[in-house]
Amino acid sequence: MKFGTKAVHAGVKPDPSTGAIMTPIYQTSTYVQRSPGDHKGFEYSRTQNPTRFALQDSIAALENAKHGLVFGSGLAAIDAVIKLLKPGDEVISGNDLYGGTYRIFTKVFENFGIKFHFVDMSNADNIKSHINENTKLIWLETPTNPMMSIIDIKAVAKLAKEQKILLGVDNTFASPALQNPMDLGADFVMHSVTKYLGGHSDVVMGALAMDDDTLYERLAFIQNSCGAVAGPQDCFLVLRGIKTLGIRMERHCENGEKVANYLANHPKVKDVYWPGFESHPNHHIAKAQMKGFGGMISFTFHEDDMQLSFRVMEKLKLFALAESLGGVESLANHPATMTHGAIPREERMKVGLLDSLIRLSVGIEDADDLIADLEQALA
Template identity: 85%
Template sequence: MRFDTKAVHAGVTPDPSTGAIMTPIFQTSTYVQQSPGNHKGFEYSRTQNPTRFALQDSIAALENARYGLVFGSGLAAIDAVIKLLKPGDEVISANDLYGGTYRIFTKVFENFGIKFHFIGMEDVANIENYVNDNTKLIWLETPTNPMMNIVDIKGAAAIAKKHNIILGVDNTFASPALQNPMDLGADIVMHSVTKYLGGHSDVVMGALAMNSDVLYQRLAFIQNSCGAVAGPQDCFLVLRGIKTLHLRMQRHCENGEKVARYLAEHPKVNKVYWPGFESHPNHAIAKEQMRGFGGMISFTFHEDDMQQSFRVMERFKVFALAESLGGVESMANHPATMTHGAIPREERMKVGLLDSLIRLSVGIEDADDLIADLEQAIG
């Protein structure tokens, strides 16, 4: 089944009791049992819920995986992955990643004796320099947040398999419409479902997809035991959002390219970070492992002046100045003070995350209106 068809149908079957074409919202905390232990597969909604199960099946299908699990947020999904580890284990992570991921790694799990190495992964061969007997997980984003760096998933997977290490890939920026890390050798694919999968800025949720029976059993146990599950109402909203994922991503990509090329020609703009440019580092890898370059763009001005960026963002009329991304509406974000504020400035500077950098999530509005908004805001 091709992706566009899966987006509409995967995980969703008519309700057997009514024939309803959409999965009902099973807004219940518990299920009546005919006798102790006779529960027809459903006992308690932290453990099992039909609406959540339908969404998990849908996300698994979109990622060409056997199993899916959804959580109360993207960070809750990452939290579950790190709980696969034990004190003394080590993680190799990209040094350009979402600030919340950096925060949970360094401020929470380092306190439990897990060691993290944050390294450049533009050349995945660099990973080998940090592998040792304690390395249990490689964690990467591609494209990265917010520098839009591209990491060779297939190359990272080869290293992970060589050393019997789990490879986890945050696929939030690409979405399964543009990239399927499982097909390239990843063991776990993570999504902040809040973003493109939900697509309408009305849900907070995370998801994991995997093929391994062992990983699924361990992560499902963590999901149930730790309790960071997604509620049925939110699951219903995401099931609805996924039905238009392929259409939305097509428009995000089209608008993203127009905005990126406009910014690249603007005399006040210094650098534009978008993997669709042939000059972008690892553009060839992006072209190979992605089916489009997405609607996420970052850019800087000629002088690293935070106040200039503030003035521009305060003048936006169509772009909303807000945290998050991936909604139908366009958003602007200042990573240094917003999404990546937890990362020390010296660490941000090492990867080029300047004080003036603005991150755009290009929505599905008319591209000419978005460009006109940029024109009046930048001046």
């Protein structure tokens, strides 16, 4: 089944009681049981909810996985993953990743005796030297946030399997429309559903997708026991958003290419980070493992001047200055003070995340209007 068809139909079945074509919002906290202790049906909505189950099936199908789980946020999904570990275990992660992931790793789970290594993953061989008998998880993003670095999922998966280490991939920036890490050997995939899957900036949610039954059972136990589940109304909104994911991503990619090329030719702009450029590091890997290069772009100026970035962003009219990404509307973000503020400046500088760097989430508006907005803001 082609992706566009799958996005419309995956996980969604007509309601058995009415035939409703859209999954109903089962806005209930509990369910009537036939007799005490009858665990064959539904019991309590933290544990079971038909709207949530439909969304979980949909996300699993989109990622070519057997199982899906959704959580109250992307960080709640990451939280569940790290709860698979115990004190003394070690995690290898990229040195360029979402600030919230860095924060929960270093400020929360390091306090429980879990050790994190942040390494350059542009070459899978760089990971090898950090593996030891305590390494239990490799965590990567690709493209990364906000430097758009590309990591070879297949090569890292081969290494992880040889060493019997779990591999998790944050697929938020690509979405399942452009990239399927499970097909490349990942053990599980994470999404901030808030972003492209929801697509309309009206939901906060996270998701995990995996094949292994035992891994699913462990994570489902954590989901239920720790309680960071997504509500039925939000699940309904994401089910609706997913139906247009295919066509939205086509437009994000088209607009992203036009905006990236405009910025690359602007005299005030120094570096543009977008995986579609042949000059982008590991472009050949992006071309092999992605179906398109997406609408996420970062860029810097010839002078690393934070105030210059502020002035440009304050002049934008169509690009809204805001956290998050992946919605139909275009957003501009200043990672150094916003999404990546938790990362120490010296660590940001090592990967090129300068004070002047601006990250754009290019929406589905008319590309000419977006370019005109950038033109007047950069003037």
